[in-house]
Amino acid sequence: MKKDLRIIANAFLFPLYIGLGLTFISFSTILLFNIEDNSRELFEGLWALQPYGVLELGILILILSPFFAMLGAVVYFVKQNDRKYALLTTVVILILTIAIIIGAF
Amino acid sequence: MGLLFIGLIAGMIGSFFGVGGGIMVVPALTILYGLTAQQSAAISLMGIATASSYAASYFIRRDMVNIRLGMILLVGTIIGSVTGAMVAIFIEQWILLGLFSMVVLYSAFYMIRNPERLSVPISGSSTSKASFVYSNRVDVTKGYVQYQARRIPSSVGISGVSGALSSLIGIGGGSINVPVMNVWMGIPMKISTSTSSFMISVTAMSGAIIYYLNGILLPTVAVAVALGMFIGSYAGSHSVKYFDTRSMRKYFSIFMAFLAVVTLLKAGGIL
Numbered sequence: 001m002k003k004d005l006r007i008i009a010n011a012f013l014f015p016l017y018i019g020l021g022l023t024f025i026s027f028s029t030i031l032l033f034n035i036e037d038n039s040r041e042l043f044e045g046l047w048a049l050q051p052y053g054v055l056e057l058g059i060l061i062l063i064l065s066p067f068f069a070m071l072g073a074v075v076y077f078v079k080q081n082d083r084k085y086a087l088l089t090t091v092v093i094l095i096l097t098i099a100i101i102i103g104a105f
Numbered sequence: 106m107g108l109l110f111i112g113l114i115a116g117m118i119g120s121f122f123g124v125g126g127g128i129m130v131v132p133a134l135t136i137l138y139g140l141t142a143q144q145s146a147a148i149s150l151m152g153i154a155t156a157s158s159y160a161a162s163y164f165i166r167r168d169m170v171n172i173r174l175g176m177i178l179l180v181g182t183i184i185g186s187v188t189g190a191m192v193a194i195f196i197e198q199w200i201l202l203g204l205f206s207m208v209v210l211y212s213a214f215y216m217i218r219n220p221e222r223l224s225v226p227i228s229g230s231s232t233s234k235a236s237f238v239y240s241n242r243v244d245v246t247k248g249y250v251q252y253q254a255r256r257i258p259s260s261v262g263i264s265g266v267s268g269a270l271s272s273l274i275g276i277g278g279g280s281i282n283v284p285v286m287n288v289w290m291g292i293p294m295k296i297s298t299s300t301s302s303f304m305i306s307v308t309a310m311s312g313a314i315i316y317y318l319n320g321i322l323l324p325t326v327a328v329a330v331a332l333g334m335f336i337g338s339y340a341g342s343h344s345v346k347y348f349d350t351r352s353m354r355k356y357f358s359i360f361m362a363f364l365a366v367v368t369l370l371k372a373g374g375i376l
Contacts, residue, residue, distance in 0.1 A: 012162035
């Protein structure tokens with residue numbers, strides 16, 4: 001049982017480390033070379049490998065790391081054969097997703 | 106650099122006293138850097154989401170988090186925090202800052218009184234019938250404790266309020282979650298705090314993402330503060346055993362009251 005808990009813990013940690021790495025690298029590049037913010041669009045900036053694009057991506061991953069953990073929690077409950085809580089977690093994720101979609105507009 | 110430092114201090118203090126770093130970040134950003142209440146709340150939430158995600162993974166790995174109960178309460182906090190963030194965008198700054206100082210004053214007061222109810226471990230025979238019985242570890246070194254959660258529906262309601270406050274003013278909400286779980290629901294203290302850190306990470310995320318999507322989160326400032334908070338809380342949680350935080354609590358609560366007053370002055374347009 002305890003081993004399965006690692007699924008959730010790692011679902012927290014992996015995106016966290018990736019996000020921290022991306023933001024740290026892009027942030028120090030911005031500071032070192034004094035780069036002006038010229039592209040506000042996430043994907044445009046990413047395409048051109050602009051530090052600000054990478055920074056935005058890192059921020060998004062950092063913010064969303066608990067979201068990945070919730071996905072991990074569903075896997076955990078399914079593995080535990082705990083249907084009730086797997087369903088509840090799915091509902092929570094759905095609420096979050098709907099809220100994000102509403103919040104974006 | 107100053108921003109990184111603010112985050113660092115906030116993260117350390119957060120892990121020392123179990124309060125979200127938001128209590129320091131919001132006043133510092135609004136007063137020293139002239140950001141709006143909403144911008145500061147967004148940055149603070151992002152920092153909290155990062156720092157508490159790390160803490161949550163630490164506690165989950167050690168089976169100290171009641172994920173099931175946390176998930177039930179999250180229904181309340183998420184709805185609250187998403188609504189809170191959407192409403193906050195349209196609210197006047199002084200109202201948010203005033204609300205902030207009131208909540209911080211309450212937390213300072215709570216820290217001095219520091220009530221802790223010892224939950225009654227339930228005896229073996231009655232457990233099979235009762236619902237919402239959980240078992241978690243109280244400490245890394247200690248064994249498992251079985252306990253029953255009471256008053257679940259009303260607690261989900263209170264969680265909604267805590268979630269809304271969390272996104273409105275950029276705090277984690279631990280100062281509300283922990284007493285609700287410990288005193289009201291009868292969850293052991295240690296499990297309450299670690300479950301709260303799990304809930305806070307998700308709550309702060311749902312508030313932060315709404316701010317982010319509305320373009321209120323300033324990327325460079327946010328990253329500086331979040332990196333600082335992450336390092337601070339990492340260092341803090343690994344060095345907390347070398348400090349006597351119990352005796353420091355009183356001084357810290359006085360400092361919190363000071364922050365509340367300063368923010369109130371800012372809200373009134375004096376600072």
